[in-house]
Amino acid sequence: MNIALWILQGLLAVAFIMGGGFKLLTPAEEMLAMGMTVPTLALRIAGITELLGALGLILPSALRIKPQLTSIAASLLAIQVGLAVVYHLVMGEVDAIVPPLFLLLLCGIVAYGRFNKFPILARVQ
Numbered sequence: 389m390n391i392a393l394w395i396l397q398g399l400l401a402v403a404f405i406m407g408g409g410f411k412l413l414t415p416a417e418e419m420l421a422m423g424m425t426v427p428t429l430a431l432r433i434a435g436i437t438e439l440l441g442a443l444g445l446i447l448p449s450a451l452r453i454k455p456q457l458t459s460i461a462a463s464l465l466a467i468q469v470g471l472a473v474v475y476h477l478v479m480g481e482v483d484a485i486v487p488p489l490f491l492l493l494l495c496g497i498v499a500y501g502r503f504n505k506f507p508i509l510a511r512v513q
Contacts, residue, residue, distance in 0.1 A: 411435030466495035
C-alpha cells in the first residue's frame with residue numbers, strides 16, 4: 389500500500405503541476421476565449437497554490453523532513469478542488485465536476501493514507 393500511495397502522490401503531483409502551470413502561464417485572453425469566467429487573479433492564485441501543493445505532495449515525504457506536510461498538502465488540495473466542484477455546480481456546469489471530484493477522492497486517499505495508515509517517519513538527526 390505504501391508503494392501505491394507513492395504512485396498516487398506522483399500522479400497527483402503531475403496533475404497539479406500541469407493544472408497550476410496552465411493557470412499561471414496561459415494568457416488571460418486565451419483563457420477567456422476558452423470560456424473561463426473566473427477572474428484572472430483568482431486563476432493565478434489557484435495556479436500558485438496547485439504548484440505549491442504538488443511540491444508538498446512529494447518533497448516532505450521524499451526528503452523525510454516534516455513528512456506530515458504531505459498529508460496537509462493533500463488535504464488543502466482536496467479543499468481547493470472541492471471548491472472547484474462547488475463553483476462548477478453553482479455555474480450550472482454539472483459535466484465539469486467529474487475531474488475535480490476524482491482529484492478530491494485521490495487527495496483524500498493520500499491525506500488519509502499518509503496521516504493514519506502509512507505515515508512516513510521523519511529523518512532522525
